[in-house]
Amino acid sequence: MYNIFFLALRRLRVPLITLILIYAVSMFGLVLMPAPPGQPALDFFHAFYFVSYTATTIGFGEIPYTFSPGQRAWVLVCIYLSVIGWTYTLGSLLALFQDRSFLHALRLAKFTLKVRRMPTGFYLILGYGQTGQLLARALDERGERFVVVEQREERVNEVLLAGYHADVPAIAGNAANPELLQLAGILHRNCRGILAVTGDENVNLAAMMASHALRPRLLSIGRARSLHVSRNMSSFGANHVVNMFETVGMEFRMALRSPSHYRLWQTLTQLPGRPIPSLFQPRAGLWLVVGFGRFGHAVYEALVHQGYAVRVIDEESHPDLPIGVQVAGLGVEERDLREAGVREAVGLIACHDHDINNLSAIATAREMNPGLMIVARQNLAQNRSLFTAIHPDLTVVRSQIVARQTLIAMTTPLLTQFLELMQGYSVEWAGKLEEQLLGLCDGEVPERWALELTAQNKGFVHAFLAQPLPPLRLGDLSRHPDRREQALDCLALLYQYQGHDIVLPQASQQLQLGARILFVGSPKARRLMQWALESPELVDYLRTGLTPPRGAVFRWLAARKQAKPG
Amino acid sequence: MNLEKVIFGFFIILAFTLNFGFFVGELDAIHQHDSFELFAAIVVNLIATVLKVGDRTQLGAVHLSTSLVADLQLLVAACVWGYASFGSPDGMTPKLMATIVSLAGGAMMANIVSVVLLIGETLTQRR
Numbered sequence: 154m155y156n157i158f159f160l161a162l163r164r165l166r167v168p169l170i171t172l173i174l175i176y177a178v179s180m181f182g183l184v185l186m187p188a189p190p191g192q193p194a195l196d197f198f199h200a201f202y203f204v205s206y207t208a209t210t211i212g213f214g215e216i217p218y219t220f221s222p223g224q225r226a227w228v229l230v231c232i233y234l235s236v237i238g239w240t241y242t243l244g245s246l247l248a249l250f251q252d253r254s255f256l257h258a259l260r261l262a263k264f265t266l267k268v269r270r271m272p273t274g275f276y277l278i279l280g281y282g283q284t285g286q287l288l289a290r291a292l293d294e295r296g297e298r299f300v301v302v303e304q305r306e307e308r309v310n311e312v313l314l315a316g317y318h319a320d321v322p323a324i325a326g327n328a329a330n331p332e333l334l335q336l337a338g339i340l341h342r343n344c345r346g347i348l349a350v351t352g353d354e355n356v357n358l359a360a361m362m363a364s365h366a367l368r369p370r371l372l373s374i375g376r377a378r379s380l381h382v383s384r385n386m387s388s389f390g391a392n393h394v395v396n397m398f399e400t401v402g403m404e405f406r407m408a409l410r411s412p413s414h415y416r417l418w419q420t421l422t423q424l425p426g427r428p429i430p431s432l433f434q435p436r437a438g439l440w441l442v443v444g445f446g447r448f449g450h451a452v453y454e455a456l457v458h459q460g461y462a463v464r465v466i467d468e469e470s471h472p473d474l475p476i477g478v479q480v481a482g483l484g485v486e487e488r489d490l491r492e493a494g495v496r497e498a499v500g501l502i503a504c505h506d507h508d509i510n511n512l513s514a515i516a517t518a519r520e521m522n523p524g525l526m527i528v529a530r531q532n533l534a535q536n537r538s539l540f541t542a543i544h545p546d547l548t549v550v551r552s553q554i555v556a557r558q559t560l561i562a563m564t565t566p567l568l569t570q571f572l573e574l575m576q577g578y579s580v581e582w583a584g585k586l587e588e589q590l591l592g593l594c595d596g597e598v599p600e601r602w603a604l605e606l607t608a609q610n611k612g613f614v615h616a617f618l619a620q621p622l623p624p625l626r627l628g629d630l631s632r633h634p635d636r637r638e639q640a641l642d643c644l645a646l647l648y649q650y651q652g653h654d655i656v657l658p659q660a661s662q663q664l665q666l667g668a669r670i671l672f673v674g675s676p677k678a679r680r681l682m683q684w685a686l687e688s689p690e691l692v693d694y695l696r697t698g699l700t701p702p703r704g705a706v707f708r709w710l711a712a713r714k715q716a717k718p719g
Numbered sequence: 720m721n722l723e724k725v726i727f728g729f730f731i732i733l734a735f736t737l738n739f740g741f742f743v744g745e746l747d748a749i750h751q752h753d754s755f756e757l758f759a760a761i762v763v764n765l766i767a768t769v770l771k772v773g774d775r776t777q778l779g780a781v782h783l784s785t786s787l788v789a790d791l792q793l794l795v796a797a798c799v800w801g802y803a804s805f806g807s808p809d810g811m812t813p814k815l816m817a818t819i820v821s822l823a824g825g826a827m828m829a830n831i832v833s834v835v836l837l838i839g840e841t842l843t844q845r846r
Binding site: 159160162163166169170173174176177180181184196197198 | 754755758759762765766769770772773775797800801804805
């Protein structure tokens with residue numbers, strides 16, 4: 154703000170000097186002009202008074218006495234001079250506030266000030282496209298603060314219209330610029346992490362490099378499209394790289410191998426509050442892949458890996474494919490689909506990066522073979538209603554995949570570990586756990602949170618150090634802090650202590666200081682649990698069922714009562 | 720020759736010389752100090768201030784602060800003069816004039832610093 158003030162003064166230098174000169178000339182002339190007979194000539198004080206009210210067109214009249222003709226002649230000059238002077242100055246001032254570069258400087262100054270005053274931890278979201286918006290929404294629902302840097306001005310304005318709970322500082326600019334990143338708070342002590350999800354992977358790479366150089370231990374998550382950029386990103390620092398096409402391949406392999414695991418995986422990684430997706434059960438047989446870009450490659454490899462027969466429909470020829478697998482064409486016409494064998498196929502995957510082509514291919518194929526399983530790739534969020542109407546068995550949305558992966562990486566490393574561990578369990582186990590999760594939040598995706606049993610938490614200090622008996626058990630944590638009989642809608646997925654992982658720990662599990670627990674459950678359960686752990690009294694109530702006496706007198710009375718047996 | 724430098728130097732020196740012109744004379748001699756000269760000094764000082772605004776260097780900041788000091792002192796002096804003409808029961812007295820002139824003297828010191836800075840800046844310039 155400080156610099157803006159001087160910038161404005163500097164731009165207004167000429168008008169201001171003109172104004173000073175006009176005042177000086179007017180006052181000087183008034184003092185010199187002969188007064189009417191019997192009166193003294195005007196002094197500087199009265200001259201300044203007169204010019205001030207005349208120049209601003211207030212016009213009190215002739216003060217302190219009726220002017221002589223000479224004075225009136227000079228006042229005429231003053232009036233025209235001062236009107237010109239003020240018009241010029243005000244005009245320049247208004248022009249200044251219309252000036253794009255000045256407005257940008259003003260916005261930048263406001264943005265910097267807002268970021269500097271961020272009271273709590275915040276994330277830095279680079280890029281406010283579809284992915285950025287999903288992430289922002291998810292963070293906002295969790296009550297987290299964030300700052301947005303976006304290349305395009307109109308998207309920045311969308312931030313203001315989005316109606317987030319907290320004030321979101323947003324600025325238009327290139328996220329690859331380290332200066333801008335610093336203004337956006339990358340060096341701020343409350344900055345918790347940087348999420349580089351712009352559409353340009355090179356900008357993401359530059360931002361992650363900047364974050365690595367400026368704050369090496371900051372959580373940084375970057376989105377990559379191509380393999381070499383994603384390798385480049387993971388080559389430095391402790392950060393996460395989200396490669397959409399790799400993720401798609403991985404998810405699809407999981408879906409083909411074990412639908413239960415895939416659904417569990419979806420439930421644990423989806424944005425909280427959305428409906429849990431229905432079970433996707435792919436059938437064995439011939440699958441058609443329409444469109445063979447990077448997305449198509451990823452699903453093709455997953456299908457081949459699983460041993461399914463695959464035909465690919467694509468315009469360009471791909472010599473790396475085995476002979477007879479590819480059918481030339483866009484895949485939207487009957488001829489292409491018939492040639493690829495749509496009548497005997499069990500499933501079709503529309504992988505074009507163009508939504509209308511995908512929809513067209515699906516519609517044509519459905520007409521020819523109504524029993525076909527459909528997997529659709531949706532590129533633009535705005536086409537959601539079209540995809541809902543056509544109702545594929547599985548819709549893969551690019552922005553959601555990236556946002557989901559980013560949230561996993563952000564939430565807690567425990568979740569990633571659990572997702573890896575659960576792959577080792579049987580399909581029945583996954584199905585049973587899935588049933589439990591469905592019940593937690595009435596079919597909505599539950600929230601995930603990690604509990605670190607450290608000395609930072611008042612309740613844990615009390616339960617582990619001040620009064621270690623009776624031991625705190627896992628079951629105590631998942632009870633209602635007001636009514637102990639009532640269990641909270643949550644489930645412990647993973648208990649980690651000194652490198653040992655216990656998947657789905659028992660309620661009787663005794664807790665140790667330094668352990669970490671991954672919970673899944675309703676947002677309300679999360680709030681209640683965190684509230685309970687803030688106060689030693691509630692922790693005591695949870696593990697004993699008794700409300701300890703508060704205050705010195707009552708404690709003393711209770712101690713006496715205990716000392717007197719019977 | 721740079722016209723901007725000429726104008727800049729002109730106003731700074733003029734502010735100093737006008738200020739000095741008002742200041743010379745017996746401290747409390749009413750007839751030796753002219754109101755027109757004080758008026759001119761104030762106007763030129765204000766212009767010099769506006770010219771100095773917006774320079775982001777360290778030297779520019781000191782320049783601006785000297786000007787602000789001079790403005791403040793001269794404006795206070797003008798206010799005292801106004802009080803002497805219309806507020807005080809005895810009109811202008813030698814004591815009031817001494818106050819005005821010493822305030823202007825203070826402003827002159829600030830203007831001297833400004834001139835010294837200007838000269839110093841010129842001397843360090845290689846071109």
